[in-house]
Amino acid sequence: MGEAEPPTPPPLPHAARRKFVPVEEAAEQSPFEHQPPFRPRRNPTKLWTMAAVAFAVTIAALGGAAWYFGVPQWIPGVNQTFGAGPADLVRSFPPEKQDRRQLPNGTEYFGLSGTVTNTGKEVRALPEILIVLRDSNDKVVKTWPVPPPQAELAPGESVTINAAVTDVPKSAKVAEIGWKPD
Template identity: 60%
Template sequence: MIIACPACSTRYVLPDSAIGVEGRTVRCAKCRHSWFQHGPELPPREEMAPSVTPAAAPPPAPEPEDQPGSASVGPVPEPPVVPRPVIRPATRSADESFDDTASSFDHQPPFRPRRNTAKLWTIAGVSFAVLVAVLIALASWLGLPRWLPAAHATFGAGNPDLVLAFPSERQDRRTLPNGTEYFGASGTVTNVGKQPQEVPPILIVLRDAKDKVVYTWDVTPPREMLKPGESVTINEAVTDVPKSAKVAEIGWKPE
């Protein structure tokens, strides 16, 4: 049977079994209009016609006699009727044409869905922010790795003519009887140059077992200037240092 959409007049060729005798609700695949399509009409029952005696056929008319100089004229044949092709829109199967979940805007091969550039940039930005937050948290908890240039910026470059010597055997780290954590360091600063040198402040840094800085303090040398070959001894001690402090580093305080 052939059905047509009441909204856009698009026609579809369907088998009678697709609609059924009782009809069904269908939807146009082109304009998405829904309507109730009645089933095909059943053929009427054949009734017994009353018997009629056929009337006698009239005698055939006599054929005209041929006359000299005239040709016999017969019935003019009608031209053959050539059926014209019926142009119908592309038909689909019943399941495909009236699928309630199908959309006419769904992409079909070989087409590909368009990329949402804004969505991709948003995902990339969120991922980068999460990565930076994780790195900051790790650096705050574990400290900066020693191989990073920023990790060595704790101390200043200093003067090559000034030699700072704080041997590890002259560093004292212990817990006092009253439970106070104590740290002491002793060392020397020597001017190995040929000109008087100004002695800059010294920085002492304590790190824990994970190489994280847990305590720092500045040390002011007892002398501001050193002559060539002259040395000065520095003795420093502090209390209430963190219990997690394990390693001490001593260098010039950065400017």
């Protein structure tokens, strides 16, 4: 009779399989050489997609928090109500020329009068004036811009500005006058 062939061994699990290495290379490689403990991920697109979704959720949460709670006070320019006007233009809106009263029909009225003077030596463009009404907690309750009566002021020239508005909130306590921001 013939010799019986030895049975074929069962296939090795994936972790136990080794890559065939030629004898010449095997002599150069040490079995104790450092190898990474893991293989690199096969799908970087999935990681980038997860990162993009996490970024979008974070931005949406920050936007929602800013909408609900308001923008933090430490951010520069957040509380900038007025713009920086030319230094040569001097505003004068005295409190005795500010008038607040209730009209006979029950509407709240606020009016003011003042001057803007060009103290410089050059012709200056006259920017819009912004009037801001605040309540006792320093919260803005109404703002409105007042267009200038003329576009420019010559050196030494003054212009009178009169403004009035109705439907003033009853909570308004303080009026501030400044240049409208750009």
